[in-house]
Amino acid sequence: MTATLEAPTPVEPDAAPPVVEEKRISRFLLAAGVIGVWILVWSFTKGQQTLDLPGRESTDLHDSLTGFRDGIIAGRDTNPVMQVTNAIAEAFRDIVDWLQRMVARPNLPRPVPEIGWLGVTAIATWIGFAIANWRIALLVAASFLSFGAFGYWEDSIDLLIVTGVSVAIAIVIGMPLAVLIGTSAWARQVVTPVLDFLQTMPTFVYLLPIVLFFGIGVSGAVVCTVIYAVPPLIRIAGFGIREVSPTTVEATDSAGQTYWQRLFKVQIPMSRKTIIVGLNQTILAALSMATIASFVNGPGLGQPVLNALVRGDFGGSFVPGALIVLMAVMLDRTTTAASERAEIVTRGGGGNARLRQILLVVTGVATLVAVYLSRFSRGLAEFPELNWGERVADVADDVMRGIVDTFGGFTEALKDLITYGFLNPLQSLIAESPWWLAGLAILALAFVFGGVRAAVVAVVCLAGILYFDLWHDAMVTLNMTLVATTLVMVLAIVFGVWMARDHRVDVAMRPLLDAGQTIPPFVFLIPVLALFGPTRFTAIVAAIIYAAPVAIKLVADGVRNVSPTTIEAGRSSGQTTWQEIVKVQLPMAKPSIVLAANQGLLYVLAMTVIGGLVGAGALGYDVVLGFSRSEEWGKGAAAGLTIVLLGVMLDRITRAAAERRT
């Protein structure tokens, strides 16, 4: 109670402050005041009304959600919604099955696919050449050959098929919406919050309801991949269309063009480059979701990763994980190069068009020959077994065991230091407070940092969390999220500044960060488990590995973009390096740092469910539980929704805080 009484004093959100410095200090003082009061009240009320629910118990609300699920399953033959979703699911299964029989697995009674590995590799390489250039073609060829040489040909092609089909559907759904939000301010107002919501929702939360409506396997995998992958396309392509210069539009309008002429002759061609950037983001998102969809038997490279995880076989999960990274690099570079080429061609460049056409025809014929050969020769249809994968897996295993043996004692100490010094005390405050105290304190902090709008969102989200009966678990998860994000930000600032100041560090770090962003997060679980055991800290480390790359990149870019003149001015007045970083670079890069914190939070939260697999308990465990045991479905669904609410709340508070600062 007392906590909110303090809150109304802070600065008005709209009051334009002349002195930024002063306002910031007062805001932190206020926050400190809120926390002080919180600790004071907590010391008297600790452990009361925490709404703790034991791990295997559920409430009436959870049971009624389970009942809802049961009703849907029981009525699946008559329910019209289920009829539609089943028909869609069937269509997806048929499309993917057909593609698989063409290029991935034996099309019985043929002992091999219709097109063998040589043909598939040749087609992919030719496409790389046709839409980009010969360097990309080489990259594509090398990637496809690696899929086979490391022993994961079929899984790799399966993953590409699911990703490809999902991206195609995402384009069909996404482009009209992008046009809509690009041309109508009204549509933008409606669609943007939905996109925000979809992008805040952690990936695992989709799986439970989607499996219910679309079934397991290919269909469920495609649907969740589309849902995850479509927002970036809508957002970025919509932005591109909106940014087409109004003068151009007006000039051509005066020639009396129709809406469709304007759209297809002016707006879309002129925003082509941005649209391809959106497509690039969509493809990468689709790839990462298609990997996670292996949890619902989605085909692809996620499956061997998951199988190896079940066996505790790090090497076995590392190799397919690395191939996913390779695939991501291939798709990323190809679409980027394609967009650059598109740009050059629109400007009338792109070298000798005639020569290029001839080259395309010649290589096209060579491709057809390769396809033809791969249909008739066994050795060109089935990838020969080279077993490179097993050798790499053995090395990876040895390296991991070596690291575990060497650092075992040190990591134990690190775990204890963070857990006893940071995680446990904070958890005691957040989760052992009575629910009303924790709720009011969070609300007050939301108001202090984010103003009225953030506070309103916080009220709604906290009420929702309370409603879903998992308050205590939500607070434990919130605590882990905050601790993990803090550690992510420490890493982000240290490495971000270092990368921005030293080009060699940047060059060395970038590929590692890219890999960290694309490798499926569950690859790391085995080594992290071996180092830290099944604990909350393990979950935090896994979350940091997943979230740090994004945050580090954002901070590095922000610091690098600080105007050189400002830095020069400081240097000429005799600043030390330390002063330069703390007094100039970090303050000037503040918007990027706040954005990094926002993204870091959301990425950490997205790992909540993975954390549940390695001893984090709380909401992550509840989701896994709901996924595993039929009678707990409702509890799992409630936990999933609670994660979404936490995500929306944290996202809005950090964003509102960022807007007020800049």
Place this chain on the structure above:
Amino acid sequence: MRNTRSRGARLGALAAVATLALSACGGGSIEAETEANESEAAEAGGECDELNMAINPWVGFEASAYVVGTVAQDQLGCTVNYKELKEDVSWQGFGTGEVDVIIEDWGHPDLESKFFAEEGDGTGTDFGPQGNIGIIGWYVPPWLAEENPDILDWENLNDYAADFATSESGGKGQFLGADPSYVQFDEAIVSNLDLDFEVVFSGSEAASIEAFRQAEENKEFLIGYFYEPQYFMAEVPLVKVALPPFEDGCQDDPATVACDYPETELKKIVSTEWAESDSTSVGLVQNFTWTNEDQNLVAGYISADGMSPEDAAAKWVEENQDKVDAWLQ
């Protein structure tokens, strides 16, 4: 693509000549095999067609499923699809035709009431025991059992509670709960037996195994939920702690459980539609039965020796054709 085809058509003649010349070396075998497959399918009396095997996420299950699948594929000519699924999702697959067989079921009263004919929609059918006996219980690493034999009786557990404490257990002793898929009453048992322990859930089988492995290696205190048959027992033979013995009905009310877990006869659960079909694989699955030792052997090939499940199953089938023949009667 369309462009290539039309361009290709123009130059088709050239391509054809080139490919004829080149394909002479390795060609032919695919066509031959296609024909062989076709005639084999025609000859093989009853059709087998497809067999969809669920793979629940533990290695023992994988061993059973791949042995049955390998026999179905190599000796009955079925097309076997293996689907990595959690138990709950596997049962849902009966109705949609996505799953035909769950080869190792540890008992799911809730799912049975939903999918068996008596109370539910009848898409699932109990196909009888598959020979393995499931033993669930509280286990400690072998070094601990050896040094403190009295720890193997639940009544002495409180004396050691402090030794079991970890950063996760809030001052009490830590009891490591397991993957959420499994039947677990540990929170109730701990509180009803007045044990000074806190249940901390590992969250997955991999996490539990890694924890026991590290505990044995570094001689750390650890007690947790575990089970056999399980290949890991061959690597680290965990020792079972005696709880008050199981009696009929003592686990009926989850809140008052204060006894050990019962021994479970593991069952085969299948899709009713598939069971009523004339697929030749139905008889195989119906007759399939093997022992805990058999399963541990194959599971050991997979996890300890790093063989692929296909190879591990093929190896066992080759060495035990007599047992396999009994299933194919």
